[in-house]
Amino acid sequence: MQISSRFTLAIHIFACIDTFGGTHKVTSDFLAGSTNVNPVIIRKILGQLKGAGLIDVARGTGGTAVTRPLEEITFLDVYRAVECIENGELFHFHDNPNTNCPVGRNIHHILDDKLLRVQKAMEDELASITLADLKKDTEKYLGKR
Amino acid sequence: MQISSRFTLAIHIFACIDTFGGTHKVTSDFLAGSTNVNPVIIRKILGQLKGAGLIDVARGTGGTAVTRPLEEITFLDVYRAVECIENGELFHFHDNPNTNCPVGRNIHHILDDKLLRVQKAMEDELASITLADLKKDTEKYLGKR
DNA sequence: CTTGTTGTAATGCCAAGTATTACATCAACT
DNA sequence: AGTTGATGTAATACTTGGCATTACAACAAG
Numbered sequence: 001m002q003i004s005s006r007f008t009l010a011i012h013i014f015a016c017i018d019t020f021g022g023t024h025k026v027t028s029d030f031l032a033g034s035t036n037v038n039p040v041i042i043r044k045i046l047g048q049l050k051g052a053g054l055i056d057v058a059r060g061t062g063g064t065a066v067t068r069p070l071e072e073i074t075f076l077d078v079y080r081a082v083e084c085i086e087n088g089e090l091f092h093f094h095d096n097p098n099t100n101c102p103v104g105r106n107i108h109h110i111l112d113d114k115l116l117r118v119q120k121a122m123e124d125e126l127a128s129i130t131l132a133d134l135k136k137d138t139e140k141y142l143g144k145r
Numbered sequence: 146m147q148i149s150s151r152f153t154l155a156i157h158i159f160a161c162i163d164t165f166g167g168t169h170k171v172t173s174d175f176l177a178g179s180t181n182v183n184p185v186i187i188r189k190i191l192g193q194l195k196g197a198g199l200i201d202v203a204r205g206t207g208g209t210a211v212t213r214p215l216e217e218i219t220f221l222d223v224y225r226a227v228e229c230i231e232n233g234e235l236f237h238f239h240d241n242p243n244t245n246c247p248v249g250r251n252i253h254h255i256l257d258d259k260l261l262r263v264q265k266a267m268e269d270e271l272a273s274i275t276l277a278d279l280k281k282d283t284e285k286y287l288g289k290r
Numbered sequence: 291c292t293t294g295t296t297g298t299a300a301t302g303c304c305a306a307g308t309a310t311t312a313c314a315t316c317a318a319c320t
Numbered sequence: 321a322g323t324t325g326a327t328g329t330a331a332t333a334c335t336t337g338g339c340a341t342t343a344c345a346a347c348a349a350g
Contacts, residue, residue, distance in 0.1 A: 001146040001337075002230055002237035004307065009239050011256060015248045027326065034246040037239055038309050043327065060317030062326040075259070085147055092147035092338095094154050094182055101179040103160045106286040110279065111156060114220070118270045125266035129259050141251040146306075149338065172295065183340050188296065205348030207295040237307095296347075302340085309334080316327075 006082045009035055010045055011075070011134065017055070017064055018135040019142065025063040045082060052081035070135055076126035090119040151227045154180055155190055156220070156279065162200070162209055163280040164287065170208040190227060197226035215280055221271035235264040 012035050017026050024030060028046060032039040046064060049055045054073055056065050066073070080088070093111075097104035157180050162171050169175060173191060177184040191209060194200045199218055201210050211218070225233070238256075242249035 001149050001306095003235055004146050005237045005239045006307085008236060008252075008256065008260075012239070012242065012248065012252050015252060015255065016246075019248050025326095029326085034243050034249045035239055036241045036243050036249070040310070040329085041308065043329085047328075057327070058317085059315080059327050060325085062317095075263075090148060091153060092150045094150045094157070094180055096181045097157065098179050098181050101161075102287050103157065103164050103283065104179045104181070106283070107153075107157050107160060109286050110160065110282050111153065114274055114278075115153075117274075118220075118267055121270035122263055122267035125263045129262075133259075134255065137255050138248065138251070141254050142247050146337095151338085170295095174295085185298085185341075186339060188298085192297070202296070203348085204296050204346080205294085207348095291350100293350085294348095297345085299343085299345100301342085303338105304340105305336100305338085307334100307336085310332085312329100312331085314328085314330100316325105318324090318326105320321105320323080 003079075004083065006045055006048075007079055009037060009042070010049060010078050010082045013042070013045065013049070013064075014066070014073075014078070014131050015134060015138045017066055018070075018131075018138055021065060027062045027064075031064075048081050049078070052077065054078065054081060066131070070131040073131045074127045075129040076123055078131075079123075079126050089115075090122065091115045148224075149228060151190055151193075152224055154182060154187070155194060155223050155227045158187070158190065158194070158209075159211070159218075159223070159276050160279060160283045162211055163215075163276075163283055166210060172207045172209075176209075193226050193229075194223070197222065199223065199226060211276070215277040216275050218276045219272045220274040221268055223276075224268075224271050234260075235267065236260045 013031055016031055016034050020026055020030070028039045028042040031042045031046075035042065046055065046057050050057050053067060054077060056067055058064070093108070097107050099105045158176055161176055161179050165171055165175070173184045173187045176187045180187065191200065191202050195202050198212060199222060201212055203209070238253070242252050244250045
């Protein structure tokens with residue numbers, strides 16, 4: 001299974017705030033237009049990002065802004081805000097391995113640390129990318145055309 | 146979304162082959178017993194592992210064996226055999242970003258390399274673990290009890 | 291040719307993602 | 321104060337993918 005598009009949507013949202021935050025009011029409808037995704041879905045994601053303290057959303061009047069300096073928000077922050085995996089575990093384990101079988105009884109002991117290592121490698125890489133990097137590259141590509 | 150349990154199931158299967166391959170005939174029913182998963186699902190996974198050239202499955206008579214030395218099969222090989230993600234992409238992108246919006250038009254250019262880096266970090270870590278490691282740790286834990 | 295097994299199709303169920311409609315709530319502006 | 325344009329959120333529906341299950345054809349060894 002792939003990681004839900006909520007993550008790429010959230011990043012897209014930040015790119016829009018970076019780009020249009022100064023000139024437009026960035027509303028859920030505006031974002032829905034840019035992403036081509038339903039405004040309610042956008043609002044749900046905005047709610048998650050807000051819940052994680054990454055953005056402010058102006059109720060009533062509308063509009064969105066980032067709360068912290070862009071260098072201080074990583075892709076991992078965004079990923080965690082938006083990806084509601086149970087226990088934060090990347091790998092889904094089969095539920096009830098047979099405890100009467102020595103392998104079934106121990107498979108978690110055998111595997112858990114390895115899976116965690118893989119997950120950590122991915123999360124470390126996510127943590128190495130910040131919204132400042134995103135903004136820089138967004139400007140680079142928008143400048144071209 | 147989490148990575149399907151097919152992956153942990155496949156690893157569990159290899160642990161069973163390591164442990165019982167010498168003494169039992171490792172059939173889909175046997176594996177279904179150890180994993181507590183339906184035999185048909187097991188056979189489907191066995192088919193994928195076989196398709197990837199990682200195991201031989203004895204049709205008719207039954208039983209399973211690994212084709213290569215364990216040091217030469219990595220978790221990444223198993224992951225790729227079993228996880229049928231389209232294009233092998235870990236991240237799911239929203240489908241039709243608005244090409245009339247400069248951000249929507251460029252979001253793929255902006256993001257793709259970063260997402261690939263994250264995916265590669267994960268896959269490199271998967272590639273660093275072999276079935277020989279799995280066997281070693283399986284023996285370690287089974288020895289204890 | 292019997293037996294135990296694999297390969298696979300058909301079907302069903304459930305969870306999660308996404309779309310959509312509807313509406314209450316809110317804050318600014320007139 | 322009322323209008324207006326937003327957000328927050330519930331309800332509903334659709335689709336997809338994972339997994340379970342039944343059934344049966346194909347197969348290989350005895």
